[in-house]
Amino acid sequence: MSGGPTPTESGGRWRLWASIATIVLAAIFILQNSKEVSVDFIFWTITAPLIFALAFAVLLGLVIGLLMPRGRGSSPANK
Secondary structure, three states: OOOOOOHHHHHHHHHHHHHHHHHHHHHHHHHHOOOEEEEEEOOEEEEEEHHHHHHHHHHHHHHHHHHOOOOOOOOHHHO
């Protein structure tokens, strides 16, 4: 029996450190993009922090991607 961490324990530590790094990077991104920007869309002009404008663009892209049909032709797996 070895005294080292089991694969499950070391995997958990890796995930913990990856989560912490992701949170720190996200916080840095948010703090660096807190500048107010003007967003023009058709007839509306909105002033908002850049991070909100970026988040809205990502969410809109995600929704459009989910609503678009995924068919790109027939594949052998579908036959």
